[in-house]
Amino acid sequence: MPWTPSDAKRKTRKASTPKKQRQWSDVANSVLSSTGDEGRAIREANAVVGRKRKGSNIRTSTSGYDWRTRG
Numbered sequence: 001m002p003w004t005p006s007d008a009k010r011k012t013r014k015a016s017t018p019k020k021q022r023q024w025s026d027v028a029n030s031v032l033s034s035t036g037d038e039g040r041a042i043r044e045a046n047a048v049v050g051r052k053r054k055g056s057n058i059r060t061s062t063s064g065y066d067w068r069t070r071g
Helices: 005-011 018-035 038-050
Strands: none
Touching: 005 018, 005 038, 018 038
């Protein structure tokens, strides 16, 4: 059964925009067609949508310490 972008809202909170919802359904349907495994398709689609864009991976701890600075 192919998934639609509206299905993404029920599978993950990370698909919060229409663009991410379309991306989720495209990835899920692609993996499903190539593997036949629905669980894997959902997991991979969730992983792709959950990734941050390049350059937005500033990691800070709860104390606000930026691990990239040494001071």
